[in-house]
Amino acid sequence: MGGRSAAPVNVEPGTVVDLSGNGTFSGTLVDSDGNGISDGIDLTGNGVPNLILIDTNADSIPDAVDTNGDGIADYYINPNPPTFLTSGPGGTGSPVLAIVDSSGNLIGFDTDGDGTTNDTLVAQILGDTTPPTLTSSLSSGTYSTSQTTTLTCTDNFAPGNIIYTLDGSTPNFQSKVGTIVSPPSKSVNLSFEGSRTLKAFCRDMNGNLSSTIQFNYTIDTSVPALTLVSQSSLAVTSFANGIQSSTATWQSNRSGSYVIYEGNACSGTSLATGSASANQDITFIRSYTHFSGEGTKSYRICVTGSNGLVGFISFSLQRDDTAPIVSTSPSSGNYSSATSVTASCTDVGGSGCDKIAYTTQVGSAPANPTIQGSTGNITNGTLYNSAIDMSDSSVTYTKFVARDKAGNLSTINSQTYTVDSQVATITVNSSTSAVNGINNVSLNWQSTKAGNYQIRIGGSSCSTGTALSNGSGNSNVTGSALATTDISTTVANSHFIEGDNTIRICVSNLVGSFGFTTRTTNKDTTAPIVSITSPSGSGPFNSGTQLQLSCSDTGGTGCDKIIYTLNGTDPTFDSNGTVTNGSVYSSAFALSNGSIQVKYRAIDLAKNSSNVSTQNFYVGPPVISSIGVGSGQLTVNFATVSGATGYKVYYNTISGVTKSNSSVSGTTSPIVLTGLNNDTIYYINITLTAAYGESDLGTETYQTPSNLTLVDYCIIQWPTSLTLTRSTTANASNAIYIQFYHTNVTNIFPQAADSRVQLQVGYGPNNSNPMTEPQNWTFFSASYNSSCLNCANNHEYYSFITAPAIPGTYKYVGRVKITGVARETYCDLDGYGGNSGLTFSTSQLGTLTVQ
Known part of the structure; x- marks a missing residue:
């Protein structure tokens, strides 16, 4: 290619x-x-x-x-x-x-x-039938680094593929289990940390299979890792109660042999040797005896693992024989603001402070804090970890002890703190603001805080003026105050000078700071002067004239009150100025009509009292005392008034007499009204004249001129007094009985009720005269008593009156007239009528009590 x-x-x-x-x-x-x-x-x-x-x-x-x-x-x-x-x-x-x-x-x-x-x-x-051979350059074993093995397949003609596994499984070409590599050899990297099994075989190029080779290997690249599990103490001491030895507990994550050296290298002086099992605690103990004196030593634990690698760990131990020192800030003393106490520890020996324990108590010294030197356990007291607040308004006693890491204990540090950031607030509940030359001064007060107190006169602070002592008339002027508890203090009169005097109540807190308050007492030995401002003179005065009193006090404390009486008795005070008789004058008031005697006096705030003064007055019109009845005339009798220049009687046959009606004047009593019609009711009133002019009309009354005589005799027979419930009607047990006698009426036998007789029973105000003020009275009809056993020549009538609705004291009276024979005659308790020697008196009326 x-x-x-x-x-x-x-x-x-x-x-x-x-x-x-x-x-x-x-x-x-x-x-x-x-x-x-x-x-x-x-x-x-x-x-x-x-x-x-x-x-x-x-x-x-x-x-x-x-x-x-x-x-x-x-x-x-x-x-x-x-x-x-x-x-x-x-x-x-x-x-x-x-x-x-x-x-x-x-x-x-x-x-x-x-x-x-x-x-x-x-x-x-x-054409080959000879199986190949597989070899490995590495055999079973434990290795501290990654390894490489070379798998080599050899054959007489031509080696073929090699197949191997590293997980212990059986390699297979057909179902392909394992890794297949080309011939004739293969370098396999063994880097997996841990234990593994290698299995391998090979085949030649004609498919002949070698034997399977297998070896176990472990790749272990880890250095033993050592852990200092614990060290019971970083320091030791020769102090008997301290930590005298320290135990270091350690572990290795790998088994191996160990050596413990003094120093910082895995060489030198060996202190201990042995075998370490993985993850098992091993202890190493050192005491203060392994030191020649105070100081620090280092130790190294070295472990050699099965892979030859060395792991180590170092630690140190100190010998400290010097006790720590504990100190506080601030130190003992008095403090007027919130105070916190911090404690600190210094350790000259060098192991370092471990802890501070303390005890604290208010009012007395607490027991000493205690720490076990060997364990650090606090057996009495509290572990100190932050500033301690001292209790306010208290004396707090504290004690501290410190421990260092070698278990040495400091001496006890005792401190006392008096803290009081608050001064007393004093409340005076009552005090004498003025005093005369006799009475003592009283104060009732309380303090918000407990403390010693002192009463002082004058001065400008709680350290100036005159400090008072108990005794010689003084009480509770010095002593100890309980919080919110009333104290009654008395200061003798002799400590005060004429005029204003400052009284200072001082209460000290625990640190000598004072709370105080003052009161001023005026000493005044001069009695006040009281006088009548109005009216002037004795009168007479017109109705509605007001009495006005005034008081002045030259002593300076000022008038306290004026009192008066209108009943002829002297107004009186007790030694405290409390009114024991009389009324307190507050403002001008109208005097009642009639003769009035006013007695008055004053007292000042220092309880100096004036003498009693007396003044007589006559106010208003004269009072008609009785009206004599004659044929065609009425004789008006009245009490003359000193200072009056004349009198005038007004009359009319219609009620509501005014000064425009007919009148008769005179300068003395009685005044006779003539030319009147018999058996006609005449309404009568009276005035007087004085320097101010003519008075108002008095109380209207009425009477009927007649040529008839009074009934010879009539009397309230029974009872002399009576009690009824308001608005209730009397019954047979509380009826009022009236008897009367008149010639040729009651002495005719056999006795029987005479239709000409009209008899009534009535009640009226306690101080009223029914003869002159009949309009103020209420009358009830009476019935003839045919069964009277002790009547003799008299006739007897009885009446069931109905009590008034308002409770109080009333008077009751009887009245009788005989048509064409005798005119209206009033009956009292001792009898009244035309017979000689008989008189009518309001003091002889029956008394009705209404409940």
């Missing part, structure tokens, strides 16, 4: 080629290794390549023939048919033709064109 890129001759597997040039002998191209390229010529039809095709120019197309299996081209494929083979490459040289005998058997090749056989080797090959 001689370098051509393609040949016109077909060399694909299965192609039949004419080797004789005349069609008398042919061969078939075969692909023995299954790669799709023809690699031999089968001359016998049994599929065995009797001639080997080779590719001399490496273009993947066979272009020559090897007839003796030596791998060298003997003939060349002719690219120019019809001759298939030539003696020279690319169709050069002489044609090479197969020569057969008369039976058609191949007897050789004609290489010079003379028609006779001059190469009979092919005939010998086809």
Whole structure:
């Protein structure tokens, strides 16, 4: 083919080629290794390549023939048919033709064109029955590097293809198991890491098979890899309770022999030897006794594997006999802000600090922290790993101990921290803002924090002014305060000067910082002055006149309150200024009509009290006390008023008397109204005149002129007092009984009810007169009591009144009149009527209590 890129001759597997040039002998191209390229010529039809095709120019197309299996081209494929083979490459040289005998058997090749056989080797090959021999340049074994074995096939005539497997399977040409290579030899690279089995045999060019050869090999290029599984300690110490020995545990991933050396090389002084099983722990122990003193030693473990390679690992061990030192920042002291404590360790011995343990406790010293030197176990305390916050508002005691990596322990470092970042907030619940010359000052207060307290007078801080002491009238002016607990402090009066005094309550925290508050107390020994601003004088004054009181205090604390009475008793305070009698004056108020006595006094904030002052007033119109009845006239009786210049009685036969009605004037009591009609009701009212003019009308009343006398005698017989439930009607058990006597009416026998008699029972206000204020009273009819046992010459009537709806105290009265015989007569408890010596009094009325 001689370098051509393609040949016109077909060399694909299965192609039949004419080797004789005349069609008398042919061969078939075969692909023995299954790669799709023809690699031999089968001359016998049994599929065995009797001639080997080779590719001399490496273009993947066979272009020559090897007839003796030596791998060298003997003939060349002719690219120019019809001759298939030539003696020279690319169709050069002489044609090479197969020569057969008369039976058609191949007897050789004609290489010079003379028609006779001059190469009979092919005939010998086809007649060969001797099997070839296969040898390997490498035998079974373990190798630390990749290996190459040469498989060589030898034969008495012509070796053929070699077939081999590397996975232990049996090679086979027919079903093609394995790799097929051309004769006579093949270098096989054995580079797979691990154990393998090579099996191979060969055949000669007539198909005779050699014996199968087999060898086992292991490619092991790994250096033993050593692992330091653990080292119980990197340092040892001669300290009895420390780590006195260290155990190094190691493994090799490969079995082998080992030597442990001191130093950093796999040579020198041997400390230990032995056999190492793969992945099994081996220990090596060193103690402080292997050192002459403090320092560090290095060790190397060297393992030689079965492949002769050496793996190693190094480690070191230090002897450290010096205890570490533990220190804190900051150190013991008082701190007024949040404080954290950090601990640190230094190790002069060089093995390095391992850990710090600590104990801490508020209020008292804790037990010492303890660490086992040999194990590092903390048997008391807490492992330190970050700054420790000291408790606020507390005294915190701390203790620290450190351990180094050799198990040496430091001495105990004790520190005490007093931290208080907060000062007390003081709340005064109550305090005496003013004091007189006698009373002491009281304060009720509490602190948000516990601490020692001190009460000071004056000054500008908790370190100036006068510090008070308990005793001599003082109590709780110094002491210990509990948080949020009320403290009642008393400061004696003698500590204060006239005017303003500053009281300072100081509470110290744990570090001597103060929380404080102040109060001001004014000392005032001068009583206030109280006076009536209005009205001026004693009157009389018109209705609605207002009383206005005022107070001034020259002592400076100021008036606290004014009190007064209108009932004639003295207004009073106790020593604390609490009102014990009287009413507190707040603003001007209208005085009631009538005679009024006002008593008044004042007290200032220091509890100085003025003397009691008294003033009498008359306000409003006069009061009609009674009206005498006569024929055609009424006699109006009233109480005169001091300071009044005159009086005027107004009357009319219609209720609602005004100053435009008829009137009679006078300067004294009584005033008589004449020319009146008997048995006609007249409504009457009265005024007075004074410096301010005429007063308002008083309370209207009424009376009827008559030529009849009073009933001789009438009385509230029973009961003198009565209790009813509001809005309920009395019954037989609580009826009111009235008896009366009148000549020729009640003393006629046999006794019987007289139709001319009209008798009623009524109730009215507690301070009202039914004779002059009948419009304010409510009356109920009464019934004749025919079964009276003690009436004698009297007649008795009873009434079931209905109680008012509003609870309170009322008065009740009886009244009787006899038509054409006697005019209306009121009955009280001690009797009233026309008989001599009888009088009517509002103090003699029955008392009604309504619940």
